[in-house]
Amino acid sequence: MTMFYILLVFILTGLLTLFLGPIKVLRNIVALLGYLAGSALFIYNIKPGLIYSLNIRVYNIHFESGFSTVFFGIIILAVFLIFLLASFHEENDGAYYLFAFLTLTGAIGVLFAKDLISFFFLFETMSLFSFLMVLKGKNKNSPKSAFKYLVWSVFGGYAFLFGTFLKVYTTHSVMIGDISFIGGHIKLLILLLILTPFMVKAALMPFHLWAPDAYSDSKDAFTVFFSGGLSKIGIFGYFIALFKIFTEIASKYPWFLTVIAWLGGITATLAGIYAFMQDDAKKLLAYSSISQLGYVAVGFGIYTHYSVVAAFFHALGHAVYESLLFLVVAGVYYRVKTTDLRKMGGLIKKMPLSFIGLLFGIIATSGIPPTIGFPSKWLLYEAVIMKGDLLLTSLVFFASITAFLYSYKLVHSIFLGKLHKEHRDVKEAPLGYATGIILLLIPLFVLGVAPGIAVKHIDYIIRFYLKPELGYNLTTMTTPLGHVNFPVVGIVMVSMFVLSLIIYFIFGSTYKADQTDNYTATEAISDDFELHYAGEFYGFMRKAFGRPLKWSFEKLLNAFLKLFAFIGEIARGFYMGDARVYLFYLVLFFSLLAYLMGGKL
Amino acid sequence: MKLFKFSQSRSLWMMHFCTGCGAVELPPTMTSRFDMERFGIMPMATPRQSDLLLITGYLTIKTLKRVVRAYEQMPTPRYVIGFGSCTINGGMYWDSYNVIKKLELYIPVDLYINGCMPRPEAIIDAFLKLREMIAKGEANAWKKYIENYEWYKKNQSEVFDVEKWSVKK
């Protein structure tokens, strides 16, 4: 029953905020309290193994909680808190919070769902209200992006529904349960269909087309939750589909897993490349998010204990650092009112905390120890090599190099370089953002040094399905290939840093140079001189990639759409005649039917 | 400290400010015929990295302000070598309206190389002389600039807009 109450609390909070809409302070307090009540209920009461069902006439709603519920639930709730804190600084109305809370309801509800119909219901709820959230976005492109998002997520949802019906038809059970005993290849079709919405949510190529636009055109605070939180439902779905629904996928269709892994690798790489070509901070981060989610798909595709632990951990990491990055960008937008990378620069002096947040965010994104990004990447590489797919390993490695590229572009264009004249009076991001940054920095380091905290839980989730092979304790991980002790790496870095600092302080002295005191072939420059290299940052890579960069799934899709439009035009042509033509249809139809049935007359 | 002094004398990174025709003498000095790198002298790209500013020839007012800026951007200790007659008295541009005649008035010079043009041997000789001076602690012109900053600025302000071209410290 608690599960139902949690959802109810969120819905009611949403409705309350809707009615309190104009009274901003009260609304915010209610939203926060409602959130806290719901998450307190979740954290204290949701233990693995709870079951609840509710009969609404024809359908029975079945709820169940497992280890995965708790894992993903905590991630999603945590990211929602960050979103909530940041959103208080934006100009929002009550409906915004209603939609946000309903999105949360859907997202948390999906984790509880035990049968496919309620899963679909809650999943669509989430999609629908997140669509409305995007629709209430921040610029005039938002409706368009929202539309794209809607079409894609409904596409996924319908595929899921079709899969559900096929499953129900073949197994006579609507529960989330095994289908590997079904004869024939229909089980693969079911799996594929059920997997589709999750590939869409987790923006696996070629289902990613909605993501860059929807991420960048939704309100900044919401993007934090959108990317950090909602994409986790996609990961959760991978888990459901591959482990709970088709338990014997590895023995029955190993090639299917390989395809997923490669799709993940390609996603990670291509999205990484697209990311460093972007000139908008949120677009860049959107692609970065897609790229990082690609690794997760690789982890699931490899399908060993190591790789799946890596995938889950990466999902967790993604929630932390991607939220952090989006949050910082949101804070920057709040202050400078732009996300165009070419119009910022040098903000480190004005927004040091945001800079620190972004810095460690990108360090984690790049997977540098001792942050949360490292353990999962390390484990993933080991897993892929163990699987023996060296080319995939290389592809994934290529993807992580692109992470350095876009990370640096982001941090440089916003915070480093020259401070623009009009940003001279910019202040640090306000309290909500700052709190969020600090809150996110804690897990970023703690889990980077002691990943065992999370790995233990992840192990519980998947040990029913895969033989536990990974050796781990709080701070170390061991695979047949290698062994790593995370705090040692951290300690080495810190002590080496201290040593370098000592060397630094022993020698010489420095003076603080003004930003106009710069080597410009000894030309004297004024403060508004454009010295910030941010436009066309990796422009030369366009030449390096050449023509293939122009290929896109989007063009392919547009060709398809044109085809449908053409068919639609033909169909419309049917209704374009005058009354005589319509009469002719009628007569023709009658004669045809009479002819066809003539034998029976 | 001594070690630093020694290394300073043995490692001179120069920024050859190719202000005038004298620059043409530097390629032979650098390349295989005379090979100044064997004395640890290397050309550098920016004033930040350089120890030695080489003024190769006459300085117009337009160039002077840039030279001053470059000089001020160099980290101390820094050295200046005036190269050719032009830096001493204007040389063949002694009556030009836009060439400064005496470099010393604007930035402190450690060493001059006489001649028009001085040959690479002379340049190398100057380098070795400077090396000696550094080792002995005699090349202290950069201190003079700090001590008599006002005076130099006054001189500079007579020919260009100091406010704009000086480095703000």
Add this chain to the structure above:
Amino acid sequence: MVSPILVIALSLFFAFVIPLLGMLSKKLPRWVPPISILVNLLILLSNMDKISGGAMLITTAGIKPPIAINLAIDRFGFLFALLIQTVGFLLSIYYLAQDTKDERFYMLFLLNILGASGIVMTGDLFNSFVFLEILEISSFGLVAVQKDKKSLEGAFKYMMIGAIGSSLYLLGIIVLYLSTGSLNMADIARLMPNIPDSIKLFAGLLFLIGIGVEVELFPLNAWAPDAYEGAQDSISTQLSSIISKAGIYLAARIFFTIFNGFYALEVVLYLGIITFIIAELAALMQKNVKRMLAYSSIGQMGLLLFVFALISKRADIFIFTTIILLALNHAFGKGLLFLSLGALTGGTREYYIDSLKGSGKSNVLAGLLFTMGAFTILGMPFFFGFWSKISALISIMKAGYVYLIGLVLLVSLFEIYYYGRVIVNIFSGEGKAQKTGFIYASIMVIFALFIIAFGVWPHPVFSFAHKAAVALFERTTYITSIMGGM
């Protein structure tokens, strides 16, 4: 309790009173329809507990069926009657606030409601034809009421096809009469096994076409886009929520109760899905939003007919329940869409998607309601459409056409596409400020409340629809309750 026959009688009476009142005052006639329909509603509701099990028989002149004209209301018909009267009542309230119109408009409107209620209440085949004619003729008039080129064109086309359709319907009645000697539905149904197959087939075909026109079956639906487009917004609502629903009732009554799962239903099965696909495809690129809604309406009816025809594969109460759910969803959802579209245009009759740009921002309520209507038609969760759509899919699965679910869902994607396009368009850019009158707005809100309330808690509607479906499903009970176990 009051005899439901008064529903017919009173409406008829009021309809004829209108022109007389019109002579007295211009303002008076508009008060007649709401009063009349309210009375009707009360009469119906007072009979609610009387209708159970089989059909409730109301005879005229004390003569028992199969001879005399009679009404036979079972729960199925009652539900439709209630639907028709409710929507009619809401619309009549709206017409109160409308600009002064010719009083004949109110008469037509009332006759329209009367025809529709008559169809769903009568137990006599010929009477159903009469009511169908009343319904159709008043509809032509209502479509044409705008009196501009488009509405006249639409009305004309509707009339051409509709007249032929209903005459074929009449022909079907004649064929049945010739072979059974009866006009009473229950009686004919009882005698049905005695009729030779060829006659059955022929009559069935004639009925199929006659009703097919009404329920917008491909290729008999060519009138629909023009008529929907030409008609005033509230009339379009009426076309989709009342008139086509009466058609659905008739189809169910004739093909199921009388013909007992006649195998021409297989034709409907294919035609239904074809209607669905073609209409959705046609809507895909339609720039005129109203016409787009018309296509969507046709598409929904196609789906409905497809589900309806599934009973020829597997007779299941659930499928009947689904039909009712789909009909209800379509009635309220599409009604809401047409009404809110009218509000968005501000009565300018500029339905092109570009001219609607930003209208959702200047008229937030109408924009939101349009979105809700679209969502319920699309079958989004928390809206009633979700349950009806899921039920439809379950029905398809139960009938064994599980792969067709994929097709239906694929075509539904087109729906998302074109509805999404409109929603996005009305919420982007800046539009002219539109104002919606209070009454108009509250009618829309009532529509929307139905959708949301039963979307969140569908239980009552389910049980209601289930009971109605049982009434339809147990045809022998229907027959015996009327024929008295003959």
Add this chain to the structure above:
Amino acid sequence: MSILYFFLYLLLVTIVGLLYMGVARKVTAHVQNRYGPPIYQPILDVLKLFGKKDAASHGVMHTLGPVIAYTGIGATLLFLPLGNHTPLLHFNGDLFVVLYLLVVGPLGMALGAGESANSNATIGIARALSMMLGYEIIFFMATLPVFYANHTASIYKVILAQGTFPKWAAIMYPISFIAGLFAVQGLLGEKPFELVIAPHEIASGPMVEYGGKFLGFLQIWHAVGIIVETGLFVDIFFGPQNILWFFVGTFFVFLASVLVNAVMPRFRIEQAVRFYWGIPLLFAILGILQVYLWR
């Protein structure tokens, strides 16, 4: 005790690295028919740079950049076995720890250079990062077969497995080895790939605003970097059995690289990246296929 040991270790590698740089200058000079500076010249340079006063700093990150760079390379060194002479911490990490620590240095430098608000610096960094798309992936692909064949990701185990001469990975996997050589040239930033510094083009790129002790830091960073980068290559492909062999190996790899450097012009950036995606990539893939076939 081990801290002292580590100090000496770092000092040793720094000095050896600086001497390597000296050798490089000497060798280049001889190739160009010059006499060249003394081999210890880079040490003098570094000392001089640390002795400089008032280097310009553009802010915290600009200051910390070189420090982080040295931190990264020093930390990497700790995880890199110098021959089978066990490094202090080799048992706690493997190839991926090394690879990821290896980028800390460039990242620190990039952050520092970025804050200098000089477009030359940023262009240099952009080039450096883009170059990684070329050589880093080739290097990784070239080393993969070795690790895969020995079924480990630990560099130390790879060294142990190679034992004596005929079992060198360079001989067992010659195709990968060649690909690796291509990569090392880029890894060291030597001349056809010297786009990052490119003094004549972008005024020494990332270092444009660095003088004094910052530049000193960057010099010793580069010095240790040479050892670490070539050392990684030598460890993987030659399996040096003791520290002497390690240094001999690194010396020759570095020497080869310097010789190529001395006679080469410079690529344009997109040419450099595309170069790696051509023949070296082919070699790397063939190397991977080879290990599949041989296994």
